[in-house]
Amino acid sequence: MSTSNWTCPPAHPFIPATPGDRRSPCPALNALANHGYLPRNGQNIGLWHLIRAVQEVYNLSFILAALLALTGILLCGRAFHLDLDALAIHNKIEHDASLVHANALGQQRAPTEVDPKLLKSFLSHADPRRGMSLYDLAQVRISREAQLARPLDFIHSQIGAGEAALCWLLLKQDNGRIPSSILLQWYGEERLPDNWARPRHIIGLLNARTKAVEVANIMNSLKKSSPCRGPPSSSNFDVSFLGLRTILSCDS
Numbered sequence: 001m002s003t004s005n006w007t008c009p010p011a012h013p014f015i016p017a018t019p020g021d022r023r024s025p026c027p028a029l030n031a032l033a034n035h036g037y038l039p040r041n042g043q044n045i046g047l048w049h050l051i052r053a054v055q056e057v058y059n060l061s062f063i064l065a066a067l068l069a070l071t072g073i074l075l076c077g078r079a080f081h082l083d084l085d086a087l088a089i090h091n092k093i094e095h096d097a098s099l100v101h102a103n104a105l106g107q108q109r110a111p112t113e114v115d116p117k118l119l120k121s122f123l124s125h126a127d128p129r130r131g132m133s134l135y136d137l138a139q140v141r142i143s144r145e146a147q148l149a150r151p152l153d154f155i156h157s158q159i160g161a162g163e164a165a166l167c168w169l170l171l172k173q174d175n176g177r178i179p180s181s182i183l184l185q186w187y188g189e190e191r192l193p194d195n196w197a198r199p200r201h202i203i204g205l206l207n208a209r210t211k212a213v214e215v216a217n218i219m220n221s222l223k224k225s226s227p228c229r230g231p232p233s234s235s236n237f238d239v240s241f242l243g244l245r246t247i248l249s250c251d252s
Contacts, residue, residue, distance in 0.1 A: 165211035
């Protein structure tokens with residue numbers, strides 16, 4: 001649930017990435033870098049810096065912020081520091097069937113640029129006037145995963161559900177829906193949206209886990225009622241696999 005609309009402090013204007021800046025497949029982290037809450041070049045980000053930034057802007061609990069940051073750094077970083085583009089290493093945290101990024105297609109790293117066609121397809125799932133619900137996000141995940149030649153493994157399907165859940169928790173308005181304009185700016189432009197509001201209540205580990213389970217259950221129910229192909233989901237969501245991409249994911 002949100003408070004008043006976000007007003008970006010003068011010290012943190014939106015400046016898009018320039019050539020040479022590092023970015024990830026995670027819109028949440030890229031937005032933090034584009035607003036200067038993380039180093040704008042996306043390099044050499046310390047563990048505590050990362051934790052503080054996601055707490056300050058996204059109102060995550062310390063435990064959830066630390067879990068996500070530590071997972072990203074241990075899997076993709078070095079010496080408790082992280083370059084954002086390291087989060088694109090395929091099949092660590094990053095996985096195929098991202099919501100707005102193309103698949104790795106055999107490359108060591110997945111693309112970090114937003115794919116315009118995928119972005120358009122993603123936004124088409126939102127009601128033009130009411131926006132996107134948690135149910136809609138689950139439908140998008142099913143749609144993307146159904147396009148894969150091979151289904152996601154169990155761990156990465158869980159990460160995908162966790163990313164969708166965090167996206168909804170971070171961006172939803174009081175009616176439980178995310179306006180299309182907010183989705184476009186956050187996913188498409190990788191900025192803190194003009195009409196967005198920081199979550200009123202701290203988002204904790206239990207919140208994230210509960211919503212991730214809900215996304216998995218919705219996906220499982222939809223798969224059973226339609227011929228859409230995709231990997232099996234489970235309500236036994238292991239929170240240890242909640243990934244940064246997304247975050248602070250909400251992208252994938």
